[in-house]
Amino acid sequence: MTVLAIDIGGTKFAAALAEPDGTLRARCEVPVGGDPSAVLHTLLDRFPADAVGAVGIGSAGPLDLGAGTVSPVNIPAWRGFPLVAEVEGRLPGRPVRLAGDAQCMALGEWWRGGTGHDSLLGVVVSTGIGGGLVLDGRPYFGPAGNAGFLGHVVVDPTGDPCGCGATGCLETIASGPSMVRRALARGWAPGSVPPDARALADAARAGDPLALAVFAEAAAALGAVIADAATLLDLRHTVIGGGLAAAADLLLDPIRRTLTARRPATLSPVTVSATALRRDAGLYGAAALAVLPT
Structure with a gap:
């Protein structure tokens, strides 16, 4: 199953399609600038929905995993932002999992960093x-x-x-x-x-x-x-x-x-x-x- 991986930081958003073995392809990156919600949707528009089987997101925090919301300290416009719901709305029917960006970094290093x-x-x-x-x-x-x-x-x-x-x-x-x-x-x-x-x-x-x-x-x-x-x-x-x-x-x-x-x-x-x-x-x-x- 091909998945969409999204990495949300204070100054840039990055995304890529990933194969089950961890191979990344179709990688892209955009600066946050302006309205971060618009930037998120611009990023999602770069990936055809039929190519995505599931979504994993690492975001700057704090987070509320139960509510699927994020409140990045360095993105004041996103206090309590319903990130999971926003992505689910663009990719209906796909499971979406959220974690902190640093948690994803640690997990990535453990999985693929040797x-x-x-x-x-x-x-x-x-x-x-x-x-x-x-x-x-x-x-x-x-x-x-x-x-x-x-x-x-x-x-x-x-x-x-x-x-x-x-x-x-x-x-x-x-x-x-x-x-x-x-x-x-x-x-x-x-x-x-x-x-x-x-x-x-x-x-x-x-x-x-x-x-x-x-x-x-x-x-x-x-x-x-x-x-x-x-x-x-x-x-x-x-x-x-x-x-x-x-x-x-x-x-x-x-x-x-x-x-x-x-x-x-x-x-x-x-x-x-x-x-x-x-x-x-x-x-x-x-x-x-x-x-x-x-």
């Missing part, structure tokens, strides 16, 4: 920060679908306000936009290039002390939250995905150092790696929702 681990934590570091869990070979979503929502774990109670309404969340320190904002506030000058996370990473690689400091702080915050999650759930493997996985050379070693410093010596070490599936990890996970008996 990790060799039955349990892992997936962390998406991009416009926002999300987390997903595979435990003993099965995805763990939680009652409402928000298990692993690491971006909104508070790491600095006196820190910056977060779009979720809390203060000092991990996302205010380690997401791409937050890192850029923090660097600019300290006087970082990107020159003629756009002031985005890619430019900040390039500056760090070139030795810019402000950029290096911001990356070090982000990695320390990520490492602290990963260490706590690993201790709580007895996890031994973490995969980092999302747009900032491209800056793995700047993030992974500092994350590992933080893990070593924070983990009790009597517990098993935690490995940290960048996604093997890169930008398609979430699509593979969304496909797995529809293909596998999860």
Whole structure:
């Protein structure tokens, strides 16, 4: 059965047809821009209904799996958006399964990324920060679908306000936009290039002390939250995905150092790696929702 896999993030929507073995084809991607509901329907229009047997969706959250709704922090227009009903309306009769985008990333890495681990934590570091869990070979979503929502774990109670309404969340320190904002506030000058996370990473690689400091702080915050999650759930493997996985050379070693410093010596070490599936990890996970008996 061919399925439609959809990956919904804060700045882009992606979709692809997927075969039962995980082969992706007819992949497309569109920026969110304007009305995200219109963008969703534009994306669905690219796939003929008779080619789709089922649908798997990974979406930024929070989610309410029972209601089939999403409330992405970085898409304010979608508070309580009935995503499942919207897709079912366009593809009647097709089963539709929903999970968080980071949960899909973790599931995709477990299914097609060659990790060799039955349990892992997936962390998406991009416009926002999300987390997903595979435990003993099965995805763990939680009652409402928000298990692993690491971006909104508070790491600095006196820190910056977060779009979720809390203060000092991990996302205010380690997401791409937050890192850029923090660097600019300290006087970082990107020159003629756009002031985005890619430019900040390039500056760090070139030795810019402000950029290096911001990356070090982000990695320390990520490492602290990963260490706590690993201790709580007895996890031994973490995969980092999302747009900032491209800056793995700047993030992974500092994350590992933080893990070593924070983990009790009597517990098993935690490995940290960048996604093997890169930008398609979430699509593979969304496909797995529809293909596998999860």
